[in-house]
Amino acid sequence: ILPEPWTIRYSRSKKREYFFNPETKASQWEAPEGVDEDKLRSFLETHPLRVRCLHLLIKHKESRRPASHRSEDITISKEEAIEELKGYQEKLKNDPTLFEELAKERSDCSSFKRGGDLGYFGKGEMQPSFEKAAFKLKINEISDIVESDSGVHLIKRVA
Numbered sequence: 001i002l003p004e005p006w007t008i009r010y011s012r013s014k015k016r017e018y019f020f021n022p023e024t025k026a027s028q029w030e031a032p033e034g035v036d037e038d039k040l041r042s043f044l045e046t047h048p049l050r051v052r053c054l055h056l057l058i059k060h061k062e063s064r065r066p067a068s069h070r071s072e073d074i075t076i077s078k079e080e081a082i083e084e085l086k087g088y089q090e091k092l093k094n095d096p097t098l099f100e101e102l103a104k105e106r107s108d109c110s111s112f113k114r115g116g117d118l119g120y121f122g123k124g125e126m127q128p129s130f131e132k133a134a135f136k137l138k139i140n141e142i143s144d145i146v147e148s149d150s151g152v153h154l155i156k157r158v159a
């Protein structure tokens with residue numbers, strides 16, 4: 001849709017997408033010459049530049065930072081963390097609207113205070129495994145168990 005080598009990126013400060021040419025390092029708000037704006041819009045529908053997600057993180061002893069508001073020394077094994085997360089996965093299969101409440105109750109991420117809400121993020125912000133899973137989700141879809149250096153997660157895309 002975009003003429004090579006143009007790419008489209010999201011500006012967090014301006015909260016809108018802009019066009020970037022990695023060769024000339026040019027960046028601009030308007031689409032490069034000859035871009036079909038309608039095709040671009042429908043492309044962006046299925047290839048979002050940013051997503052907003054909630055997550056429920058259970059850390060374990062191999063986590064990059066095995067501590068949280070819940071425990072200053074997290075010692076459960078990765079297998080135990082996965083088993084515990086499976087329990088939450090079952091509850092969410094029956095009632096997905098429980099996500100915020102369960103994240104508040106159990107998540108080892110500081111976002112627990114906001115029901116697990118990480119806000120909007122674009123590519124390059126989160127750890128690759130988390131980003132890959134999050135950008136694949138449809139709005140209101142909940143991921144399978146996702147592993148990252150932080151621990152094991154369930155992710156719900158909300159926007």
Ligand SMILES: N=C(N)NCCC[C@H](NC(=O)[C@@H]1CCC/C1=C/[C@H](COP(=O)(O)O)NC=O)C(N)=O
Binds near residue numbers: 121125126127150151
């Ligand atoms: N850009 C936004 N909104 N915030 C910066 C996020 C930085 C990012 N964080 C993560 O990838 C982990 C996994 C998914 C969420 C997340 C949250 C971590 C998990 O806890 P921790 O392992 O750090 O103790 N807590 C906060 O960062 C990273 N590149 O390390």
